[in-house]
Amino acid sequence: MDNTLVKEIKTSIKDLLARKGRSFLTILGIIIGVAGVIIIISLGSGAQSLVLGQITKLGSNLVGVLPGKSSENGPPTAVFGVQIKTLKLSDVEAIKNKGKVPNATAVAAFVNGSATIIAGKESVDTSFTATDGSYVRVQNIEMTKGTFFSDEEANSGANVIVLGYDVATALFPNGGEIGSVVKIKVPNNNPMSSNEVSNSIPLRVIGVQKKMGTVAFQNQDDQVFIPFLIGQRQILGIDYVQAIRIKIDDPNNVKNAIADITRVLREQHRIHNIENDDFYVRDLADAIKLLTGITDNLRIFLGLMAAISLVVGGIGIMNIMLVNVSERTSEIGLRKAIGATRKNIRNQFLAATVSIVVGIVFGLYPALKAAKLDPIVALRYE
Amino acid sequence: MLIELKNIVKNYVNGDVVTRVLRDVDLSVDEGEFVAIMGPSGSGKSTLMHTIGFLDRPTSGTYLFDGENTQSFTDDELARIRNKRIGFVFQSFNLLPRTSVLDNVMLPLLYSGDKSGYESRAKKALESVGLGERIHFMSNQISGGQKQRVAIARALVCDPKVIFADEPTGNLDSKSGATVMHILEELNKEGRTIILVTHDKQVALHANRIVTIRDGKIVEDRLVPNSERVHSKEIKEEEE
Numbered sequence: 001m002d003n004t005l006v007k008e009i010k011t012s013i014k015d016l017l018a019r020k021g022r023s024f025l026t027i028l029g030i031i032i033g034v035a036g037v038i039i040i041i042s043l044g045s046g047a048q049s050l051v052l053g054q055i056t057k058l059g060s061n062l063v064g065v066l067p068g069k070s071s072e073n074g075p076p077t078a079v080f081g082v083q084i085k086t087l088k089l090s091d092v093e094a095i096k097n098k099g100k101v102p103n104a105t106a107v108a109a110f111v112n113g114s115a116t117i118i119a120g121k122e123s124v125d126t127s128f129t130a131t132d133g134s135y136v137r138v139q140n141i142e143m144t145k146g147t148f149f150s151d152e153e154a155n156s157g158a159n160v161i162v163l164g165y166d167v168a169t170a171l172f173p174n175g176g177e178i179g180s181v182v183k184i185k186v187p188n189n190n191p192m193s194s195n196e197v198s199n200s201i202p203l204r205v206i207g208v209q210k211k212m213g214t215v216a217f218q219n220q221d222d223q224v225f226i227p228f229l230i231g232q233r234q235i236l237g238i239d240y241v242q243a244i245r246i247k248i249d250d251p252n253n254v255k256n257a258i259a260d261i262t263r264v265l266r267e268q269h270r271i272h273n274i275e276n277d278d279f280y281v282r283d284l285a286d287a288i289k290l291l292t293g294i295t296d297n298l299r300i301f302l303g304l305m306a307a308i309s310l311v312v313g314g315i316g317i318m319n320i321m322l323v324n325v326s327e328r329t330s331e332i333g334l335r336k337a338i339g340a341t342r343k344n345i346r347n348q349f350l351a352a353t354v355s356i357v358v359g360i361v362f363g364l365y366p367a368l369k370a371a372k373l374d375p376i377v378a379l380r381y382e
Numbered sequence: 383m384l385i386e387l388k389n390i391v392k393n394y395v396n397g398d399v400v401t402r403v404l405r406d407v408d409l410s411v412d413e414g415e416f417v418a419i420m421g422p423s424g425s426g427k428s429t430l431m432h433t434i435g436f437l438d439r440p441t442s443g444t445y446l447f448d449g450e451n452t453q454s455f456t457d458d459e460l461a462r463i464r465n466k467r468i469g470f471v472f473q474s475f476n477l478l479p480r481t482s483v484l485d486n487v488m489l490p491l492l493y494s495g496d497k498s499g500y501e502s503r504a505k506k507a508l509e510s511v512g513l514g515e516r517i518h519f520m521s522n523q524i525s526g527g528q529k530q531r532v533a534i535a536r537a538l539v540c541d542p543k544v545i546f547a548d549e550p551t552g553n554l555d556s557k558s559g560a561t562v563m564h565i566l567e568e569l570n571k572e573g574r575t576i577i578l579v580t581h582d583k584q585v586a587l588h589a590n591r592i593v594t595i596r597d598g599k600i601v602e603d604r605l606v607p608n609s610e611r612v613h614s615k616e617i618k619e620e621e622e
Binding site: 011014019330331333334335336337338339340341342343344 | 435437457458461462464465466469470472476478480481485489490492493494536537540
């Protein structure tokens with residue numbers, strides 16, 4: 001390398017070090033701007049991939065049916081806390097009919113609620129899902145002990161229960177869950193309960209779910225499963241279904257299946273005009289589209305904010321640089337007087353800029369690396 | 383003849399107003415001379431020095447330096463002359479702040495293209511002005527007289543033929559000023575040409591020739607008889 005160039009870079013670094021405070025401010029402005037852009041954008045995409053990852057964990061060939069009409073991409077009506085009673089068990093049976101929905105491999109209806117489970121002195125507040133045996137196939141549930149209940153047990157209202165992993169360890173710290181009897185108790189102020197509700201039902205533990213961790217932002221280990229009829233009639237005291245989930249044989253058949261299910265439900269509800277639909281059918285692709293739409297907008301907005309801060313930082317730097325140049329006018333004059341050419345002076349300021357940029361790049365590399373980390377991987381790193 | 387100016391004119395144009403700073407200046411300086419350019423402020427003496435020192439180009443006229451016509455020289459060629467054949471000493475020292483004495487003196491070598499001996503040459507120049515001990519001081523940690531001596535060392539480091547000194551004692555007390563003038567005299571004795579700009583008669587009398595300029599014209603050009611010449615002795619500074 002040219003000796004003069006090396007000297008120029010050395011001089012510029014010495015210069016920058018001689019004006020530590022100002023160089024620091026110069027770099028700080030741009031670093032805050034750039035880091036803001038990078039962190040916000042990667043945060044956005046990190047959140048998006050986290051959401052998508054959680055959703056795809058559920059399986060991409062799932063179709064959900066919820067009561068109430070909803071616009072094409074709007075949120076489900078149930079989100080607004082409205083209880084809609086249009087889905088019945090007969091609808092589930094109709095969807096299960098192979099001749100009508102040939103691609104459905106498993107159909108599970110369920111209702112949800114919260115309850116307290118008591119075993120001896122131990123008790124746990126948790127949420128329950130009342131469903132039938134198909135739920136295992138629909139949600140890919142795996143057991144660590146015992147078995148899930150069958151369709152017969154579910155529909156006859158057998159007094160059995162399957163515990164989530166955390167619930168099992170909390171109630172039975174010393175093991176011995178299988179065969180034990182627990183009580184499920186519904187709080188009296190449960191808004192969903194009506195008069196015929198029994199307050200406490202004894203259930204025999206027949207299985208414990210394998211440790212699942214968090215899927216779709218719910219701790220899958222903090223829940224219990226009970227037969228459909230017990231949850232629907234005895235605990236909640238309702239006669240409708242809150243949701244149906246259907247597993248389709250192949251992701252490519254999802255669209256066909258949605259059309260079949262929609263037709264079956266319209267027949268069931270005697271609906272002739274699409275406008276009057278009192279249910280809606282969605283697959284995960286819809287949910288993903290909805291979520292990415294939201295996060296994309298969020299990202300654009302945040303990116304815009306960060307870009308503005310970058311511009312502000314840039315203006316700050318320009319201001320500092322202009323002050324720098326005017327302050328050093330006499331120094332430039334002196335350097336020219338003792339033999340510096342235009343090129344020498346230009347290189348001197350260029351070298352200063354390069355040094356700043358190098359500083360930013362080397363400072364940013366670790367920042368970028370950190371920002372790129374997959375949140376899940378980062379959380380598991382020890 | 384080292385320096386030969388013929389009909390040098392310098393005008394500054396500011397909008398419609400033309401200020402004629404140098405009007406038809408003729409001046410020749412031989413190698414080894416010690417010339418003082420005198421004149422009141424605004425007389426054009428600094429502009430004349432800047433023109434002779436290639437810091438500024440004349441509006442018209444001919445300037446032969448060492449026999450070469452400098453009119454056609456490019457900016458880079460002029461920068462090279464300023465670097466190799468001319469040394470400048472300014473009234474306000476113009477040292478780089480927050481930079482060591484040694485680095486200040488090495489600065490011209492940085493632009494000289496020479497590949498080696500930077501440090502030893504800079505040290506030698508500093509020793510010749512009596513500052514061999516202070517090379518690692520920061521330029522703002524030394525006294526005014528020492529600063530001007532550093533500036534002289536910087537002017538000397540590329541071994542130039544001519545040294546231009548623009549009011550070199552203007553910002554100094556009489557003792558430091560005497561030391562600086564003594565160094566310039568010594569340099570002249572070694573055979574270097576010195577061109578000194580001043581408005582102080584006592585300082586000008588160190589030279590062997592005084593050129594007086596007024597309103598952009600040379601009004602007097604005389605040799606200084608030995609009986610009139612002033613000589614300064616180096617006055618050792620008392621160490622604090």
